[in-house]
Amino acid sequence: MGSSGGASEIVESGEEFNYGIYSNRPRPLRVKLKEDEGKSRGCPIEDDLNRLIETIDLRSSPRILSPWKMAHDIQRKDISKKPIIVNAPQDSVFGISDSVTLKQALRRLCISQASEQAAMKRSIKPIGSPGASEADTIKRLFATLILDGSKSDLSVDEVENKFSEVSIAPKNIAPNSPKKGVSSPHTATTAPKATKTRIQDVIAPSKVATPLHNSASTSNTFKTRIQDVIATPSARGSGHSMLASELGIKRKSNLKASTSSSETKTGVNKRCMSSAIKPTFRNNLSLTKKGRQEFTLSMGNSGRSVNTEESVKSPSKTNLGTKKFISAASGTTKPGDAICTKRKDNVTDKCVRNPDNCSPDKTTGARTNKTPRSKEKGDCSQSSISSLGDYSSSTSISGESNQSGSSGNVIRPHMSKDVKWIAIHHVLNHLGGFGLMNFKLIKKLGCGDIGTVYLAELSGSGCLFALKVMDVEFLLSRKKILRAQSEREILQMLDHPFLPTLYAHFTTDNLSCLVMEYCPGGDLHVLRQKQPGRRFSEPAARFYVAEVLLALEYLHMLGVIYRDLKPENILVREDGHIMLSDFDLSLRCTVSPTLLRSSSLGREEAAKRMSGPCAESSCINPYCLHPSFSQVSCFTPRLLSHSTNKNRKMRPDSMTQVSPLPQIVVEPTDARSNSFVGTHEYLAPEIIKGDGHGSAVDWWTYGIFLYELLYGRTPFKGPGNEETLANVVCQSLKFPETPVVSVHAMDLMKGLLVKEPVNRFGAVKGAAEIKRHPFFEGLNWALIRCTAPPEVPGGFDPGTPLTVGKKKEVKCLDFGKNGEDVEIELF
Numbered sequence: 001m002g003s004s005g006g007a008s009e010i011v012e013s014g015e016e017f018n019y020g021i022y023s024n025r026p027r028p029l030r031v032k033l034k035e036d037e038g039k040s041r042g043c044p045i046e047d048d049l050n051r052l053i054e055t056i057d058l059r060s061s062p063r064i065l066s067p068w069k070m071a072h073d074i075q076r077k078d079i080s081k082k083p084i085i086v087n088a089p090q091d092s093v094f095g096i097s098d099s100v101t102l103k104q105a106l107r108r109l110c111i112s113q114a115s116e117q118a119a120m121k122r123s124i125k126p127i128g129s130p131g132a133s134e135a136d137t138i139k140r141l142f143a144t145l146i147l148d149g150s151k152s153d154l155s156v157d158e159v160e161n162k163f164s165e166v167s168i169a170p171k172n173i174a175p176n177s178p179k180k181g182v183s184s185p186h187t188a189t190t191a192p193k194a195t196k197t198r199i200q201d202v203i204a205p206s207k208v209a210t211p212l213h214n215s216a217s218t219s220n221t222f223k224t225r226i227q228d229v230i231a232t233p234s235a236r237g238s239g240h241s242m243l244a245s246e247l248g249i250k251r252k253s254n255l256k257a258s259t260s261s262s263e264t265k266t267g268v269n270k271r272c273m274s275s276a277i278k279p280t281f282r283n284n285l286s287l288t289k290k291g292r293q294e295f296t297l298s299m300g301n302s303g304r305s306v307n308t309e310e311s312v313k314s315p316s317k318t319n320l321g322t323k324k325f326i327s328a329a330s331g332t333t334k335p336g337d338a339i340c341t342k343r344k345d346n347v348t349d350k351c352v353r354n355p356d357n358c359s360p361d362k363t364t365g366a367r368t369n370k371t372p373r374s375k376e377k378g379d380c381s382q383s384s385i386s387s388l389g390d391y392s393s394s395t396s397i398s399g400e401s402n403q404s405g406s407s408g409n410v411i412r413p414h415m416s417k418d419v420k421w422i423a424i425h426h427v428l429n430h431l432g433g434f435g436l437m438n439f440k441l442i443k444k445l446g447c448g449d450i451g452t453v454y455l456a457e458l459s460g461s462g463c464l465f466a467l468k469v470m471d472v473e474f475l476l477s478r479k480k481i482l483r484a485q486s487e488r489e490i491l492q493m494l495d496h497p498f499l500p501t502l503y504a505h506f507t508t509d510n511l512s513c514l515v516m517e518y519c520p521g522g523d524l525h526v527l528r529q530k531q532p533g534r535r536f537s538e539p540a541a542r543f544y545v546a547e548v549l550l551a552l553e554y555l556h557m558l559g560v561i562y563r564d565l566k567p568e569n570i571l572v573r574e575d576g577h578i579m580l581s582d583f584d585l586s587l588r589c590t591v592s593p594t595l596l597r598s599s600s601l602g603r604e605e606a607a608k609r610m611s612g613p614c615a616e617s618s619c620i621n622p623y624c625l626h627p628s629f630s631q632v633s634c635f636t637p638r639l640l641s642h643s644t645n646k647n648r649k650m651r652p653d654s655m656t657q658v659s660p661l662p663q664i665v666v667e668p669t670d671a672r673s674n675s676f677v678g679t680h681e682y683l684a685p686e687i688i689k690g691d692g693h694g695s696a697v698d699w700w701t702y703g704i705f706l707y708e709l710l711y712g713r714t715p716f717k718g719p720g721n722e723e724t725l726a727n728v729v730c731q732s733l734k735f736p737e738t739p740v741v742s743v744h745a746m747d748l749m750k751g752l753l754v755k756e757p758v759n760r761f762g763a764v765k766g767a768a769e770i771k772r773h774p775f776f777e778g779l780n781w782a783l784i785r786c787t788a789p790p791e792v793p794g795g796f797d798p799g800t801p802l803t804v805g806k807k808k809e810v811k812c813l814d815f816g817k818n819g820e821d822v823e824i825e826l827f
């Protein structure tokens with residue numbers, strides 16, 4: 001997660017300056033200090049909103065401030081662990097290294113050979129590969145089993161190359177696809193003429209839609225509109241915002257063509273806005289205190305006069321998003337249909353799969369001619385591009401069906417009693433949507449690369465949320481819009497105890513806001529620093545990495561490669577369990593279920609891994625493997641059920657009870673991206689070398705993560721970032737003598753931190769393989785969410801004074817009052 005503290009980041013100049021898609025000139029990397037930018041830029045959105053906070057008297061609202069979070073502000077994050085985004089998809093297409101300067105530096109650090117080999121590889125093969133079209137790959141989703149042809153004597157590499165595919169389901173079934181109704185994507189990138197106009201429509205507040213309320217029509221009010229765009233209730237699986245508005249669909253489609261083009265020319269931008277560019281994004285927002293009151297009152301009374309312009313343009317819909325949604329949910333129009341319509345017009349490949357496993361078709365070829373084969377998450381995200389129009393103005397409710405306005409009918413039944421959902425539905429049903437005025441901003445939680453996160457209370461509900469606020473113009477201008485959209489779409493897909501819930505999404509003229517689950521416990525980076533020796537005990541580390549493993553497994557099954565695992569991105573919930581956050585660097589791709597039959601070698605390796613030291617010894621003590629886990633047995637319950645007390649010793653033949661069964665892997669093990677994204681100390685070697693990477697990068701970062709939790713530092717950290725990168729590629733893994741770590745923990749880290757991704761633990765068989773490692777032995781995966789966490793955040797303090805409301809603490813931006821109007825100046 002980002003921090004408001006200083007941080008160094010690598011920024012590819014080409015992100016801000018167009019080098020031309022065919023340019024093979026070296027792209028110098030330069031390092032910027034985030035704190036420097038912060039000085040010049042001043043994190044405009046946050047400051048603006050801080051000012052907004054000041055204008056709103058929050059003292060009457062209950063405040064719940066976490067002492068952990070407050071401590072978080074004090075203990076700043078490791079500045080060397082800021083994410084890197086160097087993405088030049090067009091270069092990747094032509095096999096040209098993204099980061100020549102970096103490679104030169106690495107060459108001096110003796111990894112030139114590896115880098116050059118990687119560059120040669122890229123130059124002789126189409127890295128992007130033709131790739132399967134989205135439609136094609138999704139059609140094949142769950143329709144294919146990949147068998148290894150019963151080759152029992154293959155190495156891991158050979159196994160990969162000798163899969164044979166057997167179709168076991170109709171090809172039109174795509175239950176695991178994150179999209180619904182994917183169809184011909186050709187139309188998505190047409191209509192370039194209209195693009196400019198459409199973008200202007202979205203960007204220019206005055207051209208978009210009418211204000212929500214009459215009072216908002218005054219010049220100094222938030223021009224908040226509630227578009228009748230409601231997010232899909234079936235977020236998971238289909239998992240994307242649903243447009244009820246035909247107009248919205250058109251906007252998205254048109255915008256996609258434009259932004260996609262511009263994005264792929266320059267790559268995704270990394271850095272925040274510099275002071276030199278600052279004036280470009282200067283806008284004025286203002287809030288009329290009186291107007292706000294009137295607005296709220298009006299919404300409470302009528303609450304229905306919204307989005308006039310779009311209602312006119314789209315006569316089929318009602319003026320109220322809620323009404324339309326209810327209508328849709330009641331059967332006249334299914335939400336999913338809207339998704340299908342949108343997707344048909346806007347599908348774009350999100351990632352390029354392994355050529356060996358892709359079946360390129362004409363569709364893909366045609367599309368890739370129009371859209372460079374970007375493999376970066378943002379560039380490739382189909383719905384990222386398509387949903388750009390959402391930023392014009394909308395309210396989206398995630399994961400709810402909202403039938404007949406009830407808050408109880410949620411697609412996520414286990415959350416139906418969640419008071420936050422009830423509160424969200426209540427507002428939706430009564431006000432028709434959300435605006436900033438529906439939230440009381442309590443404090444700033446943090447400032448990331450694409451937005452600022454605030455602790456916010458949904459007015460009158462007492463429910464706290466994390467409100468992520470992003471400036472759309474800023475995102476568009478800095479080419480970060482796709483990152484933001486991709487993150488939102490991923491969030492909409494999620495329904496997992498260790499992943500954040502996105503309750504709603506709404507936009508104003510300039511701001512896109514995500515209403516997310518609030519985690520009061522800070523992040524694991526801060527929590528680790530509070531531990532003795534700044535490291536977690538092994539049981540605590542095991543708990544955290546186990547929950548992270550489940551989250552990663554779930555993400556992989558959804559076709560999301562996380563790519564930015566680090567303690568900073570692991571938030572701690574109120575109950576002490578974790579929440580993996582921050583998805584703007586994630587890569588979305590398709591997943592083909594794969595059935596793997598274990599080879600004999602695989603069995604041997606599995607036996608070795610499963611048995612650990614006990615297999616080599618005569619040990620029959622079930623508690624020997626983990627001195628620190630007195631409750632942990634040597635054997636899994638599965639094995640124990642086949643073992644007698646007399647014969648608890650792990651035997652190679654006993655492993656056949658575990659490994660001979662075919663294993664289904666539903667993870668994007670063959671996905672490939674060439675983007676240079678991540679955090680220095682956590683970057684996988686294949687990313688640094690530019691070899692192309694897939695889901696195995698998450699298992700590398702997982703190994704680094706475990707290492708850091710246990711040892712209090714990462715294994716390859718050098719004095720500088722380039723040295724760190726060189727160490728990642730060249731240096732062998734070493735374990736400090738202290739603290740003492742169990743052999744199983746070290747074995748797991750060794751398996752995960754294998755530099756060659758194909759040999760990396762989990763790379764072929766996914767998370768299931770890692771879950772079977774003895775390090776986790778005895779852990780009840782299904783009930784881990786019921787396990788007592790190592791630490792539970794301290795109690796809330798509702799009486800904590802609000803500090804952000806003090807005017808003297810407001811920095812960076814002018815703060816003026818005109819009568820009753822409080823001007824909020826953006827950038």
Ligand SMILES: Nc1ncnc2c1ncn2[C@@H]1O[C@H](COP(=O)(O)OP(=O)(O)OP(=O)(O)O)[C@@H](O)[C@H]1O
Nearest residue numbers: 001002445446447448449450453466517518519582
């Ligand atoms: N749901 C949440 N609950 C509590 N705090 C949060 C939540 N989401 C984010 N934060 C805090 O806000 C900060 C900023 O988060 P955000 O995701 O915007 O930035 P980030 O993690 O740096 O990601 P990036 O810069 O890649 O966009 C985080 O560091 C975290 O401290």
